[in-house]
Amino acid sequence: MRKVILGISLSAYPYAANAQGLTEAQFGQLLVAIQGSGSHHWLEMAYWTSQIVLAVVASIAAAFAYRQVGLFEQFELLKYLQDQTNREARRHVIKFLANKKYEEWSDDDERNAQTVCSSYDNLGRVFQGRTRIGRSTRDFFLRVWAPSICRTYDILTPYITERINANGPNYMGGYKWLRRVAEPYRSI
Structure with a gap:
């Protein structure tokens, strides 16, 4: 050697x-x-200090990136729920179908009911199927949207029941689940 x-x-x-x-x-x-x-002792100390600082900076950057991903998810879900079509459908259901018998619904009423059901069903399935969406995101949406989720579900219950009978018990499963978990937030 x-x-x-x-x-x-x-x-x-x-x-x-x-x-x-x-x-x-x-x-x-x-x-x-x-x-x-x-x-050269100071060079070795500087090297190890830089490695420690680098590890701390990388950890902070990773935490920041993780938070940004959560905020991005919230923004995308909010954008989906605030889509003009979804907003108009919720408005129609609450304003026109709350006091109208199901047997008297028009094709336009059913189309708006389907839009509301599918948007909330999709949101419920996203919350059910993704463990990445944390409690803070889910709690945010439940706090903000619980009154609309519960009210529209209650108005649309005859329609949902008919669709479940026609398509099986898993139909609108996300919306049913969302309604159940939103109930405690309804009066907040």
């Missing part, structure tokens, strides 16, 4: 010593004195 001091192999001493105008012994003593003096 070759001995190396400051990146210079001992076999290279004669050449390095001649290049410096020193004898081989003088050059060897100089290298040992430089290496043994601890003159």
